[in-house]
């Protein structure tokens with residue numbers, strides 16, 4: 001069984017010890033997976049959340065035996081990020097009974113990956129959520145004041161990950177969001193408005209069915225209030241923390257997947273209380289343009305290295321809009337694209353805003 005033991009299939013034979021020490025490790029580049037047992041008996045489970053190294057995993061999702069199990073990661077996965085939304089291969093005791101602990105031996109290929117860097121200059125990526133297909137950005141019409149730049153950052157992170165963005169403006173009982181919303185005219189973005197006594201839960205819920213939606217928003221915008229209204233069992237902590245006592249929060253502050261049960265089907269709500277914004281250090285600006293498919297086609301005629309910003313010489317998109325070739329929404333589309341590109345270009349000055 002040499003495939004189980006890395007030291008056994010050895011091409012060092014014939015060298016004496018001094019040789020071995022100076023030689024670079026001949027096996028360093030070999031994929032480790034080849035030598036690992038296949039775990040043919042593994043079950044697939046959805047990672048719901050993690051707490052101090054213990055993962056809650058949903059086994060047999062939508063099946064007759066759906067239940068949660070607790071699992072730890074196998075040693076060989078210690079360098080692998082495992083996050084909420086991941087589909088994990090799990091072995092061992094997956095009954096979820098008191099005192100049992102299953103083992104995660106692998107992660108299925110992801111359909112999307114929402115990443116962040118701690119700040120804009122940081123190239124280290126942190127994986128936040130796997131396999132989400134929508135991002136619901138929550139912003140308040142007032143208290144705190146909405147900032148288009150912050151929403152831009154969320155949009156850029158979503159577009160980069162290939163995730164469809166949605167926007168909810170809360171607290172419209174406090175202020176009219178029309179002027180703020182005008183910023184996003186040119187973006188393909190479903191927008192909901194919500195007031196204290198008039199939350200559009202049906203409409204938002206319908207958008208959640210059949211999807212895995214990550215909720216993001218700055219502190220105090222009403223995200224937890226919204227999550228609790230959509231998923232009553234969630235009991236996410238609302239209201240500001242009392243800064244003296246630290247009380248006011250009764251649930252954990254980690255990212256979790258919550259089941260949304262709608263009239264037309266289920267969905268997943270992924271709440272990210274620890275994620276206040278996204279550093280854009282790892283993002284490729286080409287992915288911003290790529291999200292504007294109509295403009296990306298036109299940009300193929302741009303000079304090499306074109307920034308597509310207002311001062312870019314001979315930008316094919318700017319020319320097409322000027323000549324009216326991109327239709328009545330062309331100007332707004334270009335405006336939005338340029339604003340996102342500018343937000344991205346300015347990112348280094350933006351980190352502390």
Ligand SMILES: Nc1nc2c(ncn2[C@@H]2O[C@H](COP(=O)(O)OP(=O)(O)OP(=O)(O)O)[C@@H](O)[C@H]2O)c(=O)[nH]1
Nearest residue numbers: 170171194195196219220221222223224225238239
């Ligand atoms: N006027 C008004 N207040 C709201 C609305 N939605 C939420 N709030 C209030 O805004 C405050 C913040 O709401 P939360 O749901 O705790 O906000 P959050 O985004 O989860 O913020 P953190 O808990 O800091 O992450 C609470 O006092 C809510 O009652 C709304 O539509 N209108």
Ligand SMILES: [Zn+2]
Nearest residue numbers: 302306308315
């Ligand atoms: Zn251009």
